[in-house]
Amino acid sequence: MIDLLHELLFNYTLRTVALGAATLGIVGGGLGTYAVLRGQSLLGDAISHAALPGIALAFLLTGSKEPIVLMLGAAGAGVVATLVILGVTEATRVKYDSALALMLAVFFGLGLVLLTYIQRHAGASQAGLDAFLFGQAAALVERDVITMAALGGAALLAMALGWKEFKLLAFDRDFGASLGFPMRSLDVVLTTLLVVAIVIGLQTVGVVLMSAVIIAPAAAARQWTDRLGVMVGLAAAFGAVSGVSGAVASASISNLPTGPTIVLVMGGVVTLSLLGAPNRGLLWQAWRDRRNARRLRRETVLLDLYALAVKHDRLDHAHEESVLDAMNAWTDRTHRALRQLAADGLVAEAADRHWRLTDAGATRAHQLAEERHLVPPPASEAEPPPAD
């Protein structure tokens, strides 16, 4: 553990990769929150695939492999793809999912054509462009991380500045429009920020897997909270933790590529959140269902006992457990329900397997019966009919 910390702080490569992964996790998680909430999860996938021709074109035009140049190219292609997808959806009857899938694949295909063209015509100078397919975290240098942090920081700052407006956009676009906010421009700005978040991660995670960095932390964070601010913070934290642990794992185990490892960690975080998050989580749900079922069973048995007592005109009359068994479907659990009721002081075992209501039990049962409209209120207590 100490060794690992030491390595993280003083090993240049590991520190650089970990910082890069943390940056992309924070920015991707934070801005991905909006993508997930707005139902644009797969737009992230399309943008990241579509970035490939932008990267290749930027290199073809400038001959430079500066991260900022390639990232600008990627961002340009991402924005163009987004606009084409929206344009096709609006101008034709082709549906959103078809437009997404088609543009994703067509842009990627174009990127592939350009990459292979560069490979065969520009010789060895293209080395490193392939890294954008699956990412090559180990090749990150300090300047890459600084570029990532600067762009990502700017995107997060822009998100913070437009916090209220973007919140409106995500949750009630029409209301925002009625208040006079330029919703369409805000939409363009927020989508552009998403493009930035995707672009800065491409070199580390690659175009194919980048969508998971956008979607997974946000989907996990959603399970823990119902507040936007908390969700953005949690998603950024999940992104950062997954990024760093993926980077560290791939550095310590040989032949473990960074991008896929980060994505697997994120998948784990999502699984844990789906299962364990309080309130929404599946385990929590199951426990709540069980508790409710038990309470319902107890109340039903108590009411059955009350019904028998009322029939016999004696509230403290003891009844055989088998009778109660016969009155409901979950026969094997009647005994358990009775034991719990006895522990609560609502029933008492008069003889072996014979049960009677206690005073407290009778009161409680009467109350329940009234709540569920099982008995009319006693005539003496009922209000007299109003005289005309």
Next chain:
Amino acid sequence: MTLPQLEIQLVAVVVAVACALPGVFLILRRMAMMSDAISHAILPGIVVGFFITESLGSPLLIVAAALTGLLTVALVELVERTKLVKEDAAIGIVFPVLFSLGVILIARYAGDVHLDTDVVLLGELAFAPFDRFTAFGLDLGPRALWVMGAALGLNALFLALFYKELKLATFDAGLAATLGFMPGALHYALMSLVSLTAVSAFDAVGSILVVALMVGPPATAYLLTDRLAVMVGLSAGTGALGAIGGYWLAHALDASIAGAMATMTGVLFGAAVLFAPERGVVARWRRRRRQTWRFAEQMLAIHLLQHENTPEAERECRVGHLQEHLGWAASFAERVVHRAARHGTIERQNGRLRLTDPGRTVAEDALERT
């Protein structure tokens, strides 16, 4: 054209048509992104299948990988059914995780096997002619042609056998369920075909370009027709056209054939968006323009009819007055009058405009319709 070139194009066409057939139903059922998810997520299946069979062409590998595709569909449904995550996010989480698993498996055991992530993701059609299918010492052509031919045959057979059921389940799932056609089973059958096709196609065109071939041609055909049968035919034709066009584009640029096929698919789709006979952007623009002129001519005729043989006729029935009365710009008014005169609905007499008999009919018809 050399024999290998011909063979490559043949394989390309067969791949494109095989993908286009299930693709039609994918886009009509709004599940285009499932092709993306499946084609990525089959990677671990391919890797595991390859470890077992040590051959990319083994039928066992194809089945194992296709099962992974179905696993993806089931996992997405499982996650979605918790209602904790929306469907698109579920897709966007499940397939990268499975794909990552595949990449890691390859990276960990790369030393032992001859399998490269690039190959699975990108494919290389140019190598197809070198991998021959031989039986009894006879060379029967490229292996990919046989594999894809089988996939195409299976897809065509399924389509032929269940055409009516697919049509019903696609356009009215509720009715299909009521009539006992089991849309759920049909859904999984379709997903199986998509998986199987994606697996068969990956070593020729790569998994991402399978998406282009599954979605592109049907989306193009969708803009050209309203009939399902015609759409299936047009999809197959568009796919084939894109495949051949892509091959020659790649040939000209000396670049990836699969990438060029996807690009051509995009170009054909773009052409359909612009030039489709009825729904195309150009056709709609022209229709709108035609309607503008026709409406203006009707307005002119009605205006003249109203003032015909009235005292104000001298003042009202002049080009200059139209600006005031109908709110037309001078140039527009002049052009409307010019067109109407050419169509013979009005006549000019020393600056005055007069309705002709056909013009009167036009005005009366238009008034009657309102």
